[in-house]
Structures are given as C-alpha cells and as structure tokens.
Amino acid sequence: MDSRRWLYLGSATTFAILQLFLVVVLSQETQKYNFGPFNDSMINRELYVIPMAWLNFGALQLSPDSVVDGTLRNKSGRVFINKPFKLWDDTRIASFNTSFLMNIYPVVNNTPGEGIAFIIGPSLSIPPLSYGQYLGLTNQLTDGNSSNQIVAVEFDTVKQDFDPDDNHVGLDINGVVSKVTVPLSKFGFKLAASNPRFYMVWVEYDGVKKEMEVYMAESQYHYHGPIVAEKPSKAVLSSHLDLKGLVNDMSYFGFSASTGNYFELNAIVRWNLSVEVLPNNNMSSARNDNYWWKTGVGVVVGAPLLALLITGVMPFLRRKIRESGSDPKLLSTLRRLPGTPSEFRFRELKIATNNFHDSNKLGQGGFGIVYRGTLPKEKLQMAVKKFSRDSIKGISDFLAELTIINRLRHKNLVRLLGWCHNKGTLLLVYEYMPNGSLDNHIFxxxxxxxxxxxxxxxxxxxxxxxxxxxxxxxxxxxxxxxxxxxxxxxxxxxxxxxxxxxxxxxxxxxxxxxxxxxxxxxxxxxxxxxxxxxxxxxxxxxxxxxxxxxxxxxxxxxxxxxxxxxxxxxxxxxxxxxxxxxxxxxxxxxxxxxxxxxxxxxxxxxxxxxxxxxxxxxxxxxxxxxxxxxxxxxxxxxxxxxxxxxxxxxxxxxxxxxxxxxxxxxxxxx
Structure with a gap:
C-alpha cells in the first residue's frame, strides 16, 4: 500500500468519523445514500434496474457488457433509487448534491457510442424504446416534450448535428438537445479514451439560488473508492435552473445510457447522493430554529474532535508509510487497467480464505495456488489465485493475466472480480465455480x-x-x-x-x-x-x-x-x-x-x-x-x-x- 493510499485512507477515516457525528446531529435535514460496490442484493431493495442495465463486476453496467440477442448495438438501460424524493413545494425547492465515479470504455476499434446521463425522472415506469443518440432518455417521438418532466446531465461521446463535439457535458431538459453544452477537451478530459479513465463527477444543485453546477476530476480507483480525486474549485458547467415545474414534485434520481451503431461499456462504480428534506409548512419555523441549533452544536463539538483525530491519526499514517513495501508504479499500472476491476484488501482475502489454509485449496499450478474464499459480510464466494512467484517474471504473468481477462466479457469465461497486491504478494480474485473443474469430473x-x-x-x-x-x-x-x-x-x-x-x-x-x-x-x-x-x-x-x-x-x-x-x-x-x-x-x-x-x-x-x-x-x-x-x-x-x-x-x-x-x-x- 503506497503512501498516497495511506494518506487517503487516513484523511478519509478522519473525515468519515467527523461526518458521522454531523450526520447524527443533522440527520433530520437530509437523506443520504451511498452505493458501491454494487451487487445483486440491491436490486428492488434499493435500486430499480431497467434492462438492458444490470449490476455486474461491482458496478452499474448501464448498457450491456456482454452480447444480448447477438449484438451490443442499439441498447439502453436505466437505474433509479427505488424511492421518490420531494424536490419542491409551494414555498421552496430542495437542494441536492451527488457524486459518482464513472468509467466509459469503447470496446471496438476505440470508436465510442453513445454516452451516460445522470437523470431526474418522474417515475420508475419502463421508458419508451430508446437507443443511440437518445441516451436512454427519450426517443424520436417523445424527445423535447414538456410532459417528459426529465432533467439530465449528459456525458456524450458521439457528435450529432446539434452537438459541439463528441466529448462534452450538457444540461438536458426533456430532450437530448442540451440547454447548455461544454466541450471537455479544454479541461483535458476524454470521456471515451482508448486508455480507459475513471472520472469523479459532482453535480450540485442549490435550490435557493436555483443554480446547477457540475465538477469533474480524473480519478484512480481501488476497492475503497476513488483516490486523487479532490473536487476542483472550478465547475465545468454552471447554469441557472428552476426545477419547480420542470420536474415532478416527487421525482426519482438515477442514471441512463445507450449504445448505437457503435458501443461502449458505460459503468457507474460508486455513487453518493444527499437530498435536502423539505419541511412541512406548518413546522418550517421550528424546524429552521432546530437546524441552526444543531449546526452550532456540530461546529462547537466537531472542531475539537477533528483536531483530536488528526493528532492521533498522523503518527499512525507516518508509520504505515514507512512500512509500506508495495511498488507505487505497479499499483498505478494496476489501478489504470481497462474495465472496472476491484482492488481487494489483503487482510480481507486472508480472512476469507482462513489465512490461505490448505483445507480451502482448490488447485495448484505453475503460477500459484487457488483457494476458496468467502466474504462474510457480502456472502460472496470467490476463488483466490495466489501467485507463487514474487520475481519480475511473476509480476509479468500477473499483469498479463489481469490485463487480458479484466476486459473480456463472455458467459463462457470465468469472471474476474478483482485483484490485490500487498508487499510483493500478488492475488487475483475470480468468481467461484461450485462444480470445480471438468478434469475432476472426468478423472x-x-x-x-x-x-x-x-x-x-x-x-x-x-x-x-x-x-x-x-x-x-x-x-x-x-x-x-x-x-x-x-x-x-x-x-x-x-x-x-x-x-x-x-x-x-x-x-x-x-x-x-x-x-x-x-x-x-x-x-x-x-x-x-x-x-x-x-x-x-x-x-x-x-x-x-x-x-x-x-x-x-x-x-x-x-x-x-x-x-x-x-x-x-x-x-x-x-x-x-x-x-x-x-x-x-x-x-x-x-x-x-x-x-x-x-x-x-x-x-x-x-x-x-x-x-x-x-x-x-x-x-x-x-x-x-x-x-x-x-x-x-x-x-x-x-x-x-x-x-x-x-x-x-x-x-x-x-x-x-x-x-x-x-x-x-x-x-x-x-
């Protein structure tokens, strides 16, 4: 684990503890949701998934990542949080903040198609047939209709006649002809790059000022979330937006995406959402007084708590940085691999396999030993391949296998779940196959x-x-x-x-x-x-x-x-x-x-x-x-x-x- 990661974990831990305290104090004022890694247990319970979207490899795959009906072309999908949020009433409009980590990757000849959109929609009903330029939002017949009651932030990878280029962000209202569009090349961003990149996006809406702002930063990705992804000071898109009347007062938050003649992998890897809870009119004054009282308590108590945490955490971080034996160049290579492989912690794989006990051994070959493992919390069974060679050749084999299989998508290939590198120990994590190998059933x-x-x-x-x-x-x-x-x-x-x-x-x-x-x-x-x-x-x-x-x-x-x-x-x-x-x-x-x-x-x-x-x-x-x-x-x-x-x-x-x-x-x- 390199120094940047320890610094990230330390600061994240400190911030998370303080945030937890503030959430307890101010919990009645906002609704918060944190998703990722995504798994099938979230379907219906927390998320409403509309095909061809699905949850796979720990991410929201908004368009298919394997062939459906013989093709990946002309497909679309949506995913919503399965409950509505009250966004406006007679007196005010709710503010909200969301952040998400997205990955777009063109899989054929580096030709992208079509894009992702963060969406506010009126219902969970299955949308009309939509693909290609319509991003899973509308279609040729419905595009632009005020009855759609849709507001979206699009991340478009194909140029249409009404688009500035094939790499832009736009604010869409009831259709895909954006109210505001901003080319991303001037910020150094390429959404669908041949060398896949992860982007952290922040969408912030101020219900008082009626302002929508979108921020972006290139990010790296590992099991705990993004690193080196601080929110920049300058927004890539800013626009006046009065949501009242544009969207239904009770609306849903989610994502949509589509493919056209060309296709790409459209994935959301992490997603956080915070929505202001609108007070009842007859209680607004009391709730407002209560809010400021709680905020005061949070600041008075939180500041000394933060200082205490920093004092205690920094010596621990310095010690961990000194003890870290991982190659930062190798880690950087691993975290920039195409697709969305998860980085697992060595400690959790050690627990999952009972310290790589012989009783969990599934097989052994020239490259290492494969162990059966179970993550108790997620109830996820896995096969953990521990490479036996710590030499340069071993690293080369490890990178070769990971680089190839993490981009492959086929129902008859063993699915890669993630990887781990810890002080020279290399591990790959695969989907567990209950019936073992064909060899064991023939001989x-x-x-x-x-x-x-x-x-x-x-x-x-x-x-x-x-x-x-x-x-x-x-x-x-x-x-x-x-x-x-x-x-x-x-x-x-x-x-x-x-x-x-x-x-x-x-x-x-x-x-x-x-x-x-x-x-x-x-x-x-x-x-x-x-x-x-x-x-x-x-x-x-x-x-x-x-x-x-x-x-x-x-x-x-x-x-x-x-x-x-x-x-x-x-x-x-x-x-x-x-x-x-x-x-x-x-x-x-x-x-x-x-x-x-x-x-x-x-x-x-x-x-x-x-x-x-x-x-x-x-x-x-x-x-x-x-x-x-x-x-x-x-x-x-x-x-x-x-x-x-x-x-x-x-x-x-x-x-x-x-x-x-x-x-x-x-x-x-x-």
Whole structure:
C-alpha cells in the first residue's frame, strides 16, 4: 500500500468519523445514500434496474457488457433509487448534491457510442424504446416534450448535428438537445479514451439560488473508492435552473445510457447522493430554529474532535508509510487497467480464505495456488489465485493475466472480480465455480461418490468451450490465444455450464499478427501443438490443437498423454481406431451404451481434425461450432495420422537455417 493510499485512507477515516457525528446531529435535514460496490442484493431493495442495465463486476453496467440477442448495438438501460424524493413545494425547492465515479470504455476499434446521463425522472415506469443518440432518455417521438418532466446531465461521446463535439457535458431538459453544452477537451478530459479513465463527477444543485453546477476530476480507483480525486474549485458547467415545474414534485434520481451503431461499456462504480428534506409548512419555523441549533452544536463539538483525530491519526499514517513495501508504479499500472476491476484488501482475502489454509485449496499450478474464499459480510464466494512467484517474471504473468481477462466479457469465461497486491504478494480474485473443474469430473479415484458425467453434459460442455474459444479468436476486439487449453482449466458452474479460465499464459495478438512468440513453448504436454515446439510461437491454430485434445479426452475418458493400444498418446490410438472403422470403441467405457453414437463419432472425428499435425489443415473455430452443432459435416480425416513436416510450407532459404532444440521423437509417435 503506497503512501498516497495511506494518506487517503487516513484523511478519509478522519473525515468519515467527523461526518458521522454531523450526520447524527443533522440527520433530520437530509437523506443520504451511498452505493458501491454494487451487487445483486440491491436490486428492488434499493435500486430499480431497467434492462438492458444490470449490476455486474461491482458496478452499474448501464448498457450491456456482454452480447444480448447477438449484438451490443442499439441498447439502453436505466437505474433509479427505488424511492421518490420531494424536490419542491409551494414555498421552496430542495437542494441536492451527488457524486459518482464513472468509467466509459469503447470496446471496438476505440470508436465510442453513445454516452451516460445522470437523470431526474418522474417515475420508475419502463421508458419508451430508446437507443443511440437518445441516451436512454427519450426517443424520436417523445424527445423535447414538456410532459417528459426529465432533467439530465449528459456525458456524450458521439457528435450529432446539434452537438459541439463528441466529448462534452450538457444540461438536458426533456430532450437530448442540451440547454447548455461544454466541450471537455479544454479541461483535458476524454470521456471515451482508448486508455480507459475513471472520472469523479459532482453535480450540485442549490435550490435557493436555483443554480446547477457540475465538477469533474480524473480519478484512480481501488476497492475503497476513488483516490486523487479532490473536487476542483472550478465547475465545468454552471447554469441557472428552476426545477419547480420542470420536474415532478416527487421525482426519482438515477442514471441512463445507450449504445448505437457503435458501443461502449458505460459503468457507474460508486455513487453518493444527499437530498435536502423539505419541511412541512406548518413546522418550517421550528424546524429552521432546530437546524441552526444543531449546526452550532456540530461546529462547537466537531472542531475539537477533528483536531483530536488528526493528532492521533498522523503518527499512525507516518508509520504505515514507512512500512509500506508495495511498488507505487505497479499499483498505478494496476489501478489504470481497462474495465472496472476491484482492488481487494489483503487482510480481507486472508480472512476469507482462513489465512490461505490448505483445507480451502482448490488447485495448484505453475503460477500459484487457488483457494476458496468467502466474504462474510457480502456472502460472496470467490476463488483466490495466489501467485507463487514474487520475481519480475511473476509480476509479468500477473499483469498479463489481469490485463487480458479484466476486459473480456463472455458467459463462457470465468469472471474476474478483482485483484490485490500487498508487499510483493500478488492475488487475483475470480468468481467461484461450485462444480470445480471438468478434469475432476472426468478423472477421479474409484470408490468416491462421484459419477461419470453424462453424455449430454459432456456434449454441452464441449460446445460451451467452443463458444468461449471462438470469442477469444474472432469476436473480441483483439485476437487472444489462450495457450493452455486443458480440462483442468475448464470450470463448471452450479448448472454445469462451462467457463474457460486460467489466463496466466494467454496473450493478445497485435494488429495483423497471427502468432505470439516467447521462445519457449508454453502449455501442458499432450495439449501443445507440434509446431510450437519448433517455433516457440502460439497461434489460433495451436489453440485449436489443444481443443482437439480436450475433445478426445472428454469423449474417451483418457488423458491426452495416456499410453494406450501401443501408442504414446491418446490421439494416436483414436486415429488407429478411425482407420480401422472402429472409432466408437474409443468412447469412455463408463458410459456403457448411454451416449448418442452419431454425436460421439462426430466429436471424435472432429478431435482428430483439430489434432492434425499440420496447422493450416485444422478447422477454424467458427467451423468447429457449426460441426458440434450438427449444421455442417466433419471435414475428411485421413485414415492414418499424417506425419509432422517442418517447415509446413517452403519458406525459402531461411527454412534450412532454422535452429531447433533437441526433441524426443516419441512425442509425435503414433
């Protein structure tokens, strides 16, 4: 924990205690709400969520962060506090203050669309169909109607004919043609930057002066909230605004957002709201006297209390700063990662895992140990991956995994919840998968209570993994090669839906590149494509080879490196049975006759096609999905396993000079 964070926590703690005292004294004058991290338990109880908005990754995802109905385009959503606030009466208008931490990130080619709005609305009713330029507020038919009774502060990322640019803040009244607009570039702000940024926003309304002011500051984000985000002295937008008559006297506070032809992630990570409570007319004088009496007490008692707190806290802060061993550059890198990963405290992860006790160990690999954990307060189950290497290489692996997976969004990928770095200890926190890994359901000791997976579940799981791999190769904005596809990295949720996990070896491919080179082949024996051993390069084709090994082991119930039928590897034995016309003899004997012969033959033959020694011959992931689904036939597979030839094609004079490390020739034996 770096010095800035200790200073932030100390000042925040001091201020929070003083604020708590003042809230107790003045509690009858304002209504206060504090949200974040967000979780599903808030739905209906505190928040009213209108699709396509939802709560995910500890944030309000105001527009979808995963594909809905085949697309992320032309979607919108709203989220409100589920109770109305009295904003005006015959005598006065209520003042209110709100602050929120927002994150906007364009996920395709850095082209944004469309924006976020803080909204005051008349009801919780589902809004008319709204998307694109209308920000989830109105549509072509309703825009500008006074009956909307909507006031909003928009943060717009697409330029329309009526907008000054594609990066501005505006004050909207009943429509998206803003009363006031201010370009944000002159303040150095870029809402939808290619390097995602967090912005702290303050919206302050003075009901006496009838003034609305909006302040902004770039912020960093961690588990406790924003840091380095003090409210600036100058507002980015200021406007006269008489809410009386513009909005319903009983109105709701919330947010809306939309996507259009292009789409972005629109997230609210933290949200605080304070609304003045309007007194009853017949009690206004007494309430006013009471207010000033309580304020006086607050100042008289609060000032010495604040001084006492500062005196006690500062020595503690200085000691913690001296003891801090975390790399501030690394922490800064982690806190600026794309998306919205939460920073967890090491202490709470230590408690959640019972001090990383062996009884909570879920698995162990080359990168570290995974523990089961539970946060008692949130009743949140998690899988905590503790990296075992504290070297530079360990940090590199940690950053590589976190950088990739925290931006991925797919129902068949294990979801990242957050991270922790504490004095050289690196941890990643994932969604907990109750049914563990696929490996544990295919291979287990005899005499246990486990039963072999049914054929229908095996088939469904393989299709799930194919969808996940196709997303990495073809649907994400960068190609991602997983490099470690195997049964132990395929996790199963409570309904046995497959989630591909462990992205410790995964790498993105730069534009127009087709491979990732590290010099040493990464992965697990039996899953590594033969060309990787010569080139040290990982490709989409080498991932397909690993998927072929998974297909065969799931159907056969045998490890890829199993010595069977005189062969050193499972693939050689299955290929022999294929050539003899007896491929169904490879099906797991534990299934008996409880499998669909046509489907089993299809998967086994596809497994051989994916395991072809020559990378260019292997099918692509789009085709693989169609084959598993039964919509296209399996490609022709030769009756005998073809030899591995390197180079695969004539590469000219350089091919003859390629240096290859010694390899055990039995690796490729049939």
């Amino acid at each position: 287990f000791e005899k005499g246990t209570t486990k039963t072999p997976l049914s054929w229908s579940l095996r088939y469904k799981i393989l299709l799930d993994v194919a969808f996940a791999l196709n997303y990495l190769h073809n649907e994400y904005d960068q190609k991602v090669v997983h490099r470690d596809l195997k049964a132990s990295n395929i996790m199963l949720d409570s309904d046995f839906n497959a989630r591909l996990g462990d992205f410790g070896l995964a790498r993105t491919l730069d534009n127009e590149k087709t491979s990732y080179a590290e010099g040493v082949p990464a992965g697990t024996r039996g899953y590594i494509a033969p060309e990787c051993l010569y080139t040290g390069k990982a490709t989409c084709e080498s991932d397909v080879y690993g998927f072929g090994a998974v297909l065969l082991e799931v159907v056969c119930g045998q490890r890829p490196w199993a010595k069977i039928g005189g062969h050193h590897f499972l693939v050689g034995w299955v290929w022999q049975l294929h050539g003899e016309g007896k491929i169904l003899e490879a099906v797991d004997l534990r299934l008996g006759n409880d499998f669909v012969a046509e489907e089993a033959e299809r998967i086994l033959t596809l497994g051989l096609a994916c395991s072809h020694p020559m990378a260019p011959v292997r099918p692509k992931m789009q085709t693989i999905i169609q084959i598993i689904s039964g919509s296209v036939p399996v490609p022709q597979v030769p009756p005998f396993k073809p030899p591995f030839v390197w180079p695969a094609v004539d590469q000219g004079p350089t091919a003859a000079t390629l240096e290859c490390s010694p390899i055990n020739t039995t690796f490729f034996a049939r």
